[in-house]
Amino acid sequence: MAEIFVLAEHRQGQLRDITFEMLTKAREIAEKTNAGLTTVLLGKNVRELAKTLAEYSPKVLLVEDGKLENFNSEAYQKVLSHLITQRKPVLTIIGHTSYGVELAPRLAAALNVPLATDCIDFGFEGEAFTVTRQMYGGKVNAKAVLRKSESYMVTVRQAAFQAQKPSVPINGQIEEIPSPLTEEITSKRFLEYVLPPPGGVDITAADVLVGIGRGIKDQSNIPMVEELAKSLGGVLACSRPIVDKGWLPSDRQVGTSGKTVKPKLYLALGISGAFQHVLGMKNSDLIIAVNKDPKAPIFSFSDYGVVEDLFKIVPVLKNKINELKAQKSS
Amino acid sequence: MDIIVCVKHVPETAEAELKIDATGKGIEKSGLVFDINEWDDYALEEAVRIKEKFGGTVTAITVGSEDSDSTLRKCLARGADKAIRLTDPKFAGSDAYATAKILYNAIKNMRFDIILTGAQAGDDGSAVVGPVLAEFLKIPHATMVKKIEFADGKAIVNRELEGGLEERLEVKLPALFTIQTGINEPRYVSIMGIRKAMQKEIKVMGLADIGLGENEVGEAGSWLTIERLYVPPVEKQAEFLTGSPDEIASKIVEILKSKGLI
Numbered sequence: 001m002a003e004i005f006v007l008a009e010h011r012q013g014q015l016r017d018i019t020f021e022m023l024t025k026a027r028e029i030a031e032k033t034n035a036g037l038t039t040v041l042l043g044k045n046v047r048e049l050a051k052t053l054a055e056y057s058p059k060v061l062l063v064e065d066g067k068l069e070n071f072n073s074e075a076y077q078k079v080l081s082h083l084i085t086q087r088k089p090v091l092t093i094i095g096h097t098s099y100g101v102e103l104a105p106r107l108a109a110a111l112n113v114p115l116a117t118d119c120i121d122f123g124f125e126g127e128a129f130t131v132t133r134q135m136y137g138g139k140v141n142a143k144a145v146l147r148k149s150e151s152y153m154v155t156v157r158q159a160a161f162q163a164q165k166p167s168v169p170i171n172g173q174i175e176e177i178p179s180p181l182t183e184e185i186t187s188k189r190f191l192e193y194v195l196p197p198p199g200g201v202d203i204t205a206a207d208v209l210v211g212i213g214r215g216i217k218d219q220s221n222i223p224m225v226e227e228l229a230k231s232l233g234g235v236l237a238c239s240r241p242i243v244d245k246g247w248l249p250s251d252r253q254v255g256t257s258g259k260t261v262k263p264k265l266y267l268a269l270g271i272s273g274a275f276q277h278v279l280g281m282k283n284s285d286l287i288i289a290v291n292k293d294p295k296a297p298i299f300s301f302s303d304y305g306v307v308e309d310l311f312k313i314v315p316v317l318k319n320k321i322n323e324l325k326a327q328k329s330s
Numbered sequence: 331m332d333i334i335v336c337v338k339h340v341p342e343t344a345e346a347e348l349k350i351d352a353t354g355k356g357i358e359k360s361g362l363v364f365d366i367n368e369w370d371d372y373a374l375e376e377a378v379r380i381k382e383k384f385g386g387t388v389t390a391i392t393v394g395s396e397d398s399d400s401t402l403r404k405c406l407a408r409g410a411d412k413a414i415r416l417t418d419p420k421f422a423g424s425d426a427y428a429t430a431k432i433l434y435n436a437i438k439n440m441r442f443d444i445i446l447t448g449a450q451a452g453d454d455g456s457a458v459v460g461p462v463l464a465e466f467l468k469i470p471h472a473t474m475v476k477k478i479e480f481a482d483g484k485a486i487v488n489r490e491l492e493g494g495l496e497e498r499l500e501v502k503l504p505a506l507f508t509i510q511t512g513i514n515e516p517r518y519v520s521i522m523g524i525r526k527a528m529q530k531e532i533k534v535m536g537l538a539d540i541g542l543g544e545n546e547v548g549e550a551g552s553w554l555t556i557e558r559l560y561v562p563p564v565e566k567q568a569e570f571l572t573g574s575p576d577e578i579a580s581k582i583v584e585i586l587k588s589k590g591l592i
């Protein structure tokens with residue numbers, strides 16, 4: 001029977017959300033195509049994680065080895081090459097995460113298995129394996145087909161699929177495979193984790209966030225939006241380019257490589273709405289976006305949209321709020 | 331240290347209106363402004379900084395049409411010593427995998443200690459070229475790098491994980507690193523620098539020069555072929571607030587009042 005592989009992703013003893021998102025999609029494809037679903041778990045002392053995975057997957061392949069204690073793409077590549085060559089899965093599913101991005105392209109090239117990255121949808125359509133992915137910062141979707149092959153590989157965008165428990169309880173079988181790693185990996189070695197510097201402002205605790213993006217144009221414009229944030233009783237947050245430029249400290253960054261926030265109000269000013277940003281704020285109670293581009297992806301995640309130059313809106317809005325507050329207090 | 335930087339000439343699309351072209355498989359390029367891929371800008375800067383510190387050379391290399399010369403000139407102006415453009419009609423339709431193959435065949439006989447690429451290209455967002463190129467060259471790699479240091483013939487790099495977390499890795503040289511934004515602050519180019527760069531040569535090579543067959547590049551040599559582009563369906567359609575800035579601001583205030591936010 002054809003088999004689908006899902007690579008379980010975990011860090012510091014925890015399975016990561018993407019694992020369950022991938023498993024949900026993989027179960028759907030397995031059912032449709034009558035394929036077996038196998039979760040591959042690599043690590044050291046991860047038997048407990050294997051037990052959890054067995055509730056989501058009829059089969060769990062477990063490879064334990066001290067050399068797999070921390071993620072190392074070279075060690076992973078060796079083990080997965082071994083497993084994929086031996087078992088020939090029709091499809092291998094890996095997360096489009098910092099781990100997956102490090103691992104999948106090189107693994108696919110080594111095995112000569114066609115790969116599509118950062119997929120938001122994928123599946124077998126007749127003879128073809130097709131994927132949907134985004135281009136141009138999320139402004140366009142592309143439906144693409146992978147070169148015909150006996151085996152395919154995809155990396156999956158975070159939150160593209162909603163993780164669900166299986167409708168019928170699964171009591172999967174855990175199969176332990178002896179580690180094929182014979183020697184230490186010396187060309188690339190994990191040294192340590194580096195934690196973000198302890199932040200001054202905790203944007204995850206704020207009720208009101210004014211998020212600024214590249215549309216703010218210049219550092220000198222930041223005091224203006226900072227005042228608006230104050231008037232609203234909130235704090236400033238931002239997209240990645242603002243941190244990259246050093247205009248705001250990294251603890252203000254919202255998104256996959258920053259913080260996930262859920263304020264009562266997120267006011268997005270000059271932010272295009274790339275998925276890495278959106279993932280960090282889309283569950284806010286109320287989202288209002290100001291962007292001069294009517295096609296900016298941020299508008300498809302917002303409750304209210306304003307297609308206008310933010311520099312025309314911000315000063316007027318701040319005045320009106322201040323007036324209202326003055327009225328109330330008098 | 332001899333460093334090769336892979337750069338891509340891409341359209342700036344954040345503020346532009348995109349139109350899907352007549353084939354349905356691409357976007358209309360006319361009217362769009364092209365520039366160096368944002369991530370490659372940081373990669374080039376990092377290469378120049380390493381050269382300034384340790385000596386050596388920086389070579390910028392691209393797979394693209396003649397239009398890419400402006401991106402290569404920018405690299406030369408910012409401190410690259412050499413520029414190579416890989417151009418051939420047969421390269422059209424190459425995906426990230428085929429592009430990595432083309433780059434590999436051009437690079438394999440060159441001397442280098444480090445290769446830098448961007449973490450991803452802003453247009454296709456594949457994040458594939460760097461690691462695949464490293465696999466072809468059989469050298470170690472690390473992706474989404476935010477810091478590079480050197481000790482005893484090895485590189486110590488910080489890679490970005492999720493949520494602000496990073497990991498430190500030790501990587502043997504020669505190696506390939508894909509560079510994440512924010513690793514440095516790319517310098518501005520002086521007018522002098524641009525003038526000087528105009529005089530430097532850009533070496534151009536085609537399919538035959540790098541010894542690849544027709545079927546190894548373009549669509550035939552790719553993993554992925556685009557069938558159709560379309561505008562993404564909206565997840566949640568925003569209600570648009572219209573009017574003068576004053577009217578819009580009033581509407582926002584009303585919404586905030588109704589939600590008890592002010």
Ligand SMILES: Cc1cc2nc3c(=O)[nH]c(=O)nc-3n(C[C@H](O)[C@H](O)[C@H](O)COP(=O)(O)OP(=O)(O)OC[C@H]3O[C@@H](n4cnc5c(N)ncnc54)[C@H](O)[C@@H]3O)c2cc1C
Pocket residue numbers: 137212213214215216238239240241242253254255256257258259269270271272273274275276277280290291292293296308309310311344345449450474
């Ligand atoms: C691995 C990885 C992780 C990442 N992590 C994050 C992350 O955690 N957080 C994050 O934010 N990004 C992240 N990114 C980057 C992300 O892909 C985008 O590049 C980024 O979010 C874009 O920021 P932006 O919207 O501010 O800029 P742009 O995309 O350049 O958008 C600027 C917007 O401002 C608008 N604008 C310009 N001028 C005005 C004006 N006067 N008035 C109104 N609107 C105006 C434009 O129309 C445009 O829509 C990550 C990328 C990668 C590869």
Ligand SMILES: Nc1ncnc2c1ncn2[C@@H]1O[C@H](COP(=O)(O)O)[C@@H](O)[C@H]1O
Pocket residue numbers: 336337338339367369370391392393394426429446447448449450451452454455456457458459460
């Ligand atoms: N056509 C190209 N020419 C040279 N380098 C490229 C090209 N396409 C991609 N790259 C490099 O590979 C990186 C990742 O691109 P991608 O895999 O397409 O997301 C880019 O940041 C560039 O450094």
